[in-house]
Amino acid sequence: MQLQRRRAAGTVAIAALAGSWMVAIPPGQAAEDATVDGAQHETVVVDGDSAGRTFDGLGAVSAGASSRLLYDYPEPERSQILDYLFEPGYGAELEILKVEIGGDTNSTSGAEPSHMRTPDEIDCGRGYEWWLMREAQERNPDIKLGGLQWGAPGWFDGGFWSQDNIDYLLNWLDCAEQHDIDIDFMGGWNEAGYDQEWFVEWDAALDEHYPDVQLTAADDTPYWGWRVADDMVENADFGDAVDIANMHSPCGWRSTYAECSSTQTARSLDKPLWIGEQSSMAHDAGAAPLARGANRMYIDAAITGMMVWSPISAWYSNITMADTGLMVAEWPWSGFYDVGDSIWSYAHTNQFADPGWRYLDTGSERLESGATQVSLVSPSGDDWSAVIETFDMDEPSSVTLQLENLPGKQLQVWSSDLRTDDDADRFRRAGVLTPEGGSVTLDVEPGHIYSVTTSDGQGKGDAQPGASVDERLSVPFQETFEDVDHGRTARYFSDLAGAFEAAPCDGDRDGTCYRQMLAEEPISWTHVGEVPLSTMVGDPRWWGDYAVHADVMLEEPGYVEVGGRVSGQSWGSPASGYHVRVGTDGWELFSRDHAGAAEVSLASGDESIEVDSWHEVILRMDGDTIGVFLDDRRLAEVQDTTQRTGNVALSVSAWDNAQFDDVRVVPTAGEPKFVSKDSMSASATSEHGFFQGWTYGAEHVIDDRPETEWSSAFDPPEGLPQAVTVDLGSVQRIQALTYQPRLDGNTNGMIRSYEVHLSADGETFEEVASGMWSADSSTKVAAWPKQRARYVRLIAADDDEGCGDATATAGELGVVQAKGPDLTTTPPAPPRSPLPDDAPEEFDHLVSQAEMSATASSVHSDPYIPCRSVDGDTSTFWHSAPAATGPLPASVTLDLGQDRDVQGLAYLPRQDGNPNGNITSYDVEVSTDGEQFTTVTGGDWADDDTQKYATWEPTSARYVRLTASAGHFDVAAAAELHVAEAP
Incomplete structure (x- = not known):
């Protein structure tokens, strides 16, 4: 939308606008030319007669067991959390809540229970979504409530898109009615496509039984874009059935939400467009992206409603996607919770405009400074608000709001500065503006959200948990x-x-x-x-x-x-x-x-x-x-x-x-005595900032939250080694370091080759432990003879095999005091065979992968490099070049480090469910010098991902080469290769 500029019509009266500077542009001076102390000034016309689409609110999606642990919270903390989410004038003031209609199947971070496990029984009391909806509705009777399925019972005749499912959903609505819950909208199948005729039948059933319930579709992934809008135009019956068109992540997936998208077809439907799901991201990362998305969804895409997953991160921290929520509540035994900045990001919109207000098209736009502004007016026209976010501004600026066809009431200003760590800078009443000559001027700084309004009723909740994050569930x-x-x-x-x-x-x-x-x-x-x-x-x-x-x-x-x-x-x-x-x-x-x-x-x-x-x-x-x-x-x-x-x-x-x-x-034994993390601080050789919804600062290794993590800068020019250093706050006698790797299911950056150094003064460090750790999520220990130190440094060393990650990560570090039980590093148990129990007897003795290196005749790209075939991690793999540029044959050669009597090769195809690269025809060659190779066996393997074997008579060799002459999609891949050594 084109920025409209006008001359300022007057000066500004300012009342106690704390912490901000204000400038009036002299009459007769063009706004675009005006600068004060080098700051740019812009004028935005806000026209009360330019009402556009109706605002539907910012809300959230409780699904995938995301709210499970909240139900078990003690009082008063549980009510405090609910107030921050739903209470008007207190926190986020959620205007929409969509919940999962349980299906007893994992739907991200757990499974939610079904109300009908058989066709003949209905239990309307199962689960916690009924409770959550009641609590939301009691606090905000005007909240829009809806339901959506992720999975469903297996007894449906005809599968998901069946009449059995429609009946199942009608029974769910009957349950809602029993709970005195007013359902406003229903959907189809989360991110699993849609059946147009089923939606038509579903709409007819709603018209008959619940005519006030609207139907929304299609909860598609970003991959499909707004295809539902195209189908609604092409199929009139489908278009009539769907009341609200929605898709997931139109502002990007776990990104900065800098740009939102819709299609002209979607915008021409004359129906509301919603974001069916956008990630709320981590407690310390989501606020700025959500503020961008809340403004830009309308400016860029004419979207009028947004829901984020999830309202509350209330599942165990070691389950996938933990710390994704407007708030975090993973500690029901203690009552601790973390409000998070995203609550206040939402508050800057929801507390200043109710559903039913209209966006003002003249007054909702991107500013040349990089800021964005949306303006909204109440149905009566008596009140209006503007929300300005400045996260893409490079320097302070000043915005003059030229008011047309709006009441000239005094304006309250609220602001949040997300550049500081001080909660007092969040959602604070910043002052009062009185329009003069039909305009007001507000100076704005980068990293802020500002709300300007004629309305009242805003407020900032001040409840705090009565516990700390480090309080553990007691044992026994x-x-x-x-x-x-x-x-x-x-x-x-x-x-x-x-x-x-x-x-x-x-x-x-x-x-x-x-x-x-x-x-x-x-x-x-x-x-x-x-x-x-x-x-x-x-x-x-x-x-x-x-x-x-x-x-x-x-x-x-x-x-x-x-x-x-x-x-x-x-x-x-x-x-x-x-x-x-x-x-x-x-x-x-x-x-x-x-x-x-x-x-x-x-x-x-x-x-x-x-x-x-x-x-x-x-x-x-x-x-x-x-x-x-x-x-x-x-x-x-x-x-x-x-x-x-x-x-x-x-x-x-x-x-x-x-x-x-x-x-x-x-x-069964006493727990080690750990140095208190309250006295610690952490620093690192490098840190990564924001990536896919999380931040990766060094402070995460001592925050007592397993789901957060430190990461060195992604692919820094210097690569490994990288290090993180913990300052204990004082010199203490210590004996060990515990290292908890990342817990998100990803092995990238897990520290394998490590060193631990100690220092009393932070200047002179001495190495006290070193070794190799496995690349998995289990907690590791490095121990040393007890000694005094204040600084503990963990170094992720380069393993010199060309297969080490260029980054290092750590979830949590603990430092064990010398007092209490000794915690020595136990030598690893003899390695157990990674092969199935039914492996041929030739594979009773394996050459250690740690002694191998791998090269290949063909490589697709990083991270699919040859050494991934001998890294002990079945989730990684070597992959040959694409068939179009490097068709088979392709080979991978293992250097065993020295001559050995070898008699077999075990081949595990890639394990990610993709068959491309399954080797179906092969030869195995061996060599003592790496130059002259002799074929020892060959044959065919089944085109599947099961473990494969090739054996031959014991032969002395240092090099073993596997050549794929045929493979699925004319490429080759190997998750793991093992060489059998004769006894």
């Missing part, structure tokens, strides 16, 4: 389920997949137990597949010296799992940690990595449990000793150092019913 912890209502979720238990709830005990046991209820595979949004149906409980920061006790009972053949030291879970994959699996076919103890979800068997046996009988399972962890007990019988005791910290998981084989009772977590 016990849940007997006797105080949990049947059909409801137990306190602190959060489902990852499946449906766990309190139910009458079976198997000749009285009382209440915890039952996995799901009996058939649901229609899944994330395509979870046959992973264990799991629920998590406990504090992700638990030090792992504890035992998990659980009584278990299978209702049908299958298995149950009891897990501990769960460092994380990502995107529907099984929970990490140590797990003991006990079932009708025997038992197994295994360790599972977070990022790659790879399972390594530690022990197993034939002892089994029968159906309909109760047994006690104990997983005992004490240092590097892991024990398994069944009914007081010790089944195994092994040594393993893979997992060290985390909470607890209970799992059931899919899609089986089973029960748990008397779940206890008891300590």
Whole structure:
């Protein structure tokens, strides 16, 4: 929209505009030419007769188990959080709330329960979304409420786009009515496409049963853009059925939201355009992008409503996408919460314009300074507001608002300065402006949000939690389920997949137990597949010296799992940690990595449990000793150092019913004495700023929040080494450093080759520990003889193999005091085979990948370089050049470091679900000098992602070359290569 400039019509009367400078442009001087002290001045005409589209509000999406832990918060903290979200004149004042219609399947950070698990039963009390909607509606009776599906029950005849689903949704609306909840809009399937005829039928059903409920479509991903608008034009029946067109992330995905988009077709629909979902991002990163998006959605794209996922980050910090919310509330045992700047970003719009106000097209525009402004007027025309955000301004400026056809009332000014760390600079009443001669002038500075209004009722909530972030859930912890209502979720238990709830005990046991209820595979949004149906409980920061006790009972053949030291879970994959699996076919103890979800068997046996009988399972962890007990019988005791910290998981084989009772977590040893993080500060050789919705400052390694992280600058020119240094605040006697890697499922930047240096004065450092860590999410320990120091420096060293990341990351660092239990670095247990148990016997002895290096005849691009095939990480892979530029054959050559008697090659294709590169025809050659190679075997492999093997007679060689002569899509890829050595 073209900036309109006018001469200033008068001077400005200023009343106590604290912390800001104001300038009146002298009459007769052109605004575009006016400068004071080098600052630019612009004039924006705000015309009350230029009313455009109707403002629908800024809201949020509670889905993917995002609000799970909020329900368990104590009072008064829970009500305080709800006030910050929904109470008018207090905080964000959310005007729209969309909730997930549960389907018992993982929908991002967990699974939400269904109200109809079979066609013959309805339970309107399940879940916490009803409660959240009631609380929102009680605080703001005018809030718009809606529902959307991520998954659905598997009993639908005809799948998702069926009459069964329409009936299912009508029953959900009946449940809402029972809860006295007024639903305003309904949708289809989140980010899974749409069926136009189904929407027409869905609209007809709404017209018959709930005529006041509007229909919105299509909750598409940015990939599809506004295709729903094109289909609404081409299909008149579909166009008539849909009342509100929406899409996800039209301002970019977890970006700065600098530009929003819609199409001319969408804008010509004469229907509201909404952002069905935009990410709210991290607590310290989302405020500025959201302020941009709130203005630019209308200026750029004529969008009038926005919803962010999520209103509150209230799920465990070691589950995917943690710290994505307007607020953060992950600590229900203590009541701690973090308001976050995004609350005030939203407040600058929602507290100054109600749904039903109209945007003023003359007065809503991008300014030449880089700022943006939207102006809105009330339906009566008696009040108006303007919101100005300055996050893309380079220098201070001044804006004259030339008022036309608007009341000349006194204007209240509110401002937020996001450049400081002081909460007093957020959403403060900055002063009063009185128009003179039809204009007012407001000077604005970069990094701010300003709201100017004739209305009243604004306010800033001042409640604070009565606890600190470092308060942990205490151990021992016990849940007997006797105080949990049947059909409801137990306190602190959060489902990852499946449906766990309190139910009458079976198997000749009285009382209440915890039952996995799901009996058939649901229609899944994330395509979870046959992973264990799991629920998590406990504090992700638990030090792992504890035992998990659980009584278990299978209702049908299958298995149950009891897990501990769960460092994380990502995107529907099984929970990490140590797990003991006990079932009708025997038992197994295994360790599972977070990022790659790879399972390594530690022990197993034939002892089994029968159906309909109760047994006690104990997983005992004490240092590097892991024990398994069944009914007081010790089944195994092994040594393993893979997992060290985390909470607890209970799992059931899919899609089986089973029960748990008397779940206890008891300590097995004293916890190390850590230096208090309240006295610490942190610095780093480099830091990355904002990226995909998070920030990466060094302070994150000591904030006691596992989901935040430090990262060195992405691909800095100097690469590794990079370092982060912790100042303890005073000289202390210390013995170890704990390193918790990132927990977002990504291995990039995980520190492998490390050094730890200590200093008393911050000038002279001495190395006290070094070594190699595995690239996984488990907490690592570096220990040294006890000594005094104030500064602890962790260095991510270059591994000199050409395969190390150019960056370094860390989630949390802990420094262990010399007092308390000794914490020495236990030598790693002998490496266990990464190959399946049914691997050929030739693979009993493997050449260590740490002694290998890899080269290739063809490479696609970084990060698909050859060394990814020998990095021990199944989520990474080597990939040959694209077929168009480098068709097969292509080879990867392994240098074993020295001559060895080799007799086999194990090949694991890429594990990301994409078949491109699956090697289907191959040859293996060996060499002692790297020049002359001899073929030892060849053949064909199946075009799938299962483990493959090639064997030959033992042959002395230093180099082993795998050549792909044929592969899926005429390319080759390898996640992992292992070489078998003769005994």
